[in-house]
Amino acid sequence: MEPANGNARGRAVIRVLLVHDECLVRSVLAEWLRREPDLGVYDTPWRSAPGRLRSLLPDVCAADLECADSYGLAPLGELGARPAGTPSPRLLVLASANRPGLLKRAVEAGALGYVDKEGSPEHLVRGIRRVAEGKRFVDDSLGFGFLKAAEMPLTRRELSVLSLAAEGASVAEIAGSLHLSHGTVRNYMAAINRKTGARNRVDAIRISQGEGWL
Amino acid sequence: MEPANGNARGRAVIRVLLVHDECLVRSVLAEWLRREPDLGVYDTPWRSAPGRLRSLLPDVCAADLECADSYGLAPLGELGARPAGTPSPRLLVLASANRPGLLKRAVEAGALGYVDKEGSPEHLVRGIRRVAEGKRFVDDSLGFGFLKAAEMPLTRRELSVLSLAAEGASVAEIAGSLHLSHGTVRNYMAAINRKTGARNRVDAIRISQGEGWL
Incomplete structure (x- = not known):
């Protein structure tokens, strides 16, 4: 119409x-x-x-x-x-x-x-x-x-790391994509788990997707 | 009304x-x-x-x-x-x-x-x-x-394992919940990755959620 x-x-x-x-x-x-x-x-x-x-x-x-x-x-x-x-x-x-x-x-x-x-x-x-x-x-x-x-705890960088992880990328792949060292990616993942109250990477992805952050 | x-x-x-x-x-x-x-x-x-x-x-x-x-x-x-x-x-x-x-x-x-x-x-x-x-x-x-x-590749048992993983449970927690050994849970996870064409656990969860299996 x-x-x-x-x-x-x-x-x-x-x-x-x-x-x-x-x-x-x-x-x-x-x-x-x-x-x-x-x-x-x-x-x-x-x-x-x-x-x-x-x-x-x-x-x-x-x-x-x-x-x-x-x-x-x-x-x-x-x-x-x-x-x-x-x-x-x-x-x-x-x-x-x-x-x-x-x-x-x-x-x-x-x-x-x-x-x-x-x-x-x-x-x-x-x-x-x-x-x-x-x-x-x-x-x-x-x-x-x-x-x-407003209280969303993750930085833009942490969200980039987590988005790649949610697509199934390994630490090495995330490091490659974002031009970071493996250790830095692991540090980001640890910070993400702490900030979201997650037990591990899968849990952080689940929480962040549920909140609509990813 | x-x-x-x-x-x-x-x-x-x-x-x-x-x-x-x-x-x-x-x-x-x-x-x-x-x-x-x-x-x-x-x-x-x-x-x-x-x-x-x-x-x-x-x-x-x-x-x-x-x-x-x-x-x-x-x-x-x-x-x-x-x-x-x-x-x-x-x-x-x-x-x-x-x-x-x-x-x-x-x-x-x-x-x-x-x-x-x-x-x-x-x-x-x-x-x-x-x-x-x-x-x-x-x-x-x-x-x-x-x-x-009809082609959904996962067995009911594999889906149970993956559902717990998707909730953020560790291998040990999945083993405890389903009364399985750690090795058996790892075998299930490997079978799930192979059947769904996933690179790893996070990828298997992503694929299975996208298909609406989980």
Whole structure:
């Protein structure tokens, strides 16, 4: 369905690109949003999102933070990429308080809106309208998640080490990839275990993935 | 909204319990299903599903296979638990072909319906109606997932070992839990790495979680 450029009341339509990896959920959510006369809604899975953003130039990009691609994180950074001279879309994310690492990544990607997936769907509509005006929208219920995100104990370097470990890389491979000595990688792993309260490397990966840090 | 026991055309209403862990998605999906006059739709997150099943006695339980509980698998087995003398609900699952282990678990739990999350939401409605009649419903697009589920290389014992490893347990702890010698646990881990094509334990966990075997 191609959204029109205006509605019956003559108000400008907010062009929204909805990004979600499950087709069934995405279709129902898009259809639900299309009942709002001021929203023009397109939808896409993550893998096609950067291309669709460039071709559609939406006002708001509303993206689910979970990404179905093999254990991958949503490529949030790419959502900001735009041809020179065109305005960036306002980014709104569908998030949950128990994945603080994902919230942190959304903040770093410059997201303006944060809608709690544990909340009411009406918040999504309100969030889209706020963000389209260039204003911040944050669900109160995400507060604890932001607090935990702020307390995220690992440094960027430690996260790089742990990400490689989570992909199954050995100490030698991690050392090679990051141009570090074996001893330094072992020191990083020890620091990671201590900071996350993990018993060993597998446990640190499990904890960090559960928190959405990896 | 309390569904009535019959509709305008006098046809019996199919009582559906929708199980999904994200409130926002669950609400929109339930509202979308409620447009069908022959469906009476209730919804719940996984943690309350067993209790709601016992109190509502729905005809069909339509459950998303992903479970938000910390890295947990959906407790599919509990969905069959019913007070003696009451019929079990027909189980329909929302699944995806790239998580064959979850498909396998749904088969083992006796699910009658399999709706692909990568497909159209209309399939969900069709699936619910078929399953309510006691008939099987399987989305064609899940075929490859079932094939991969049938090829799942790990034995039940190997999965137990790997599940404990994925929780961060050491070889000694796994040996203690499963009443095995350290050498036997190491042999299992070696077999798991070989069968999954993994480079090491972390890689085996990553691969098995990605396939939805763990």
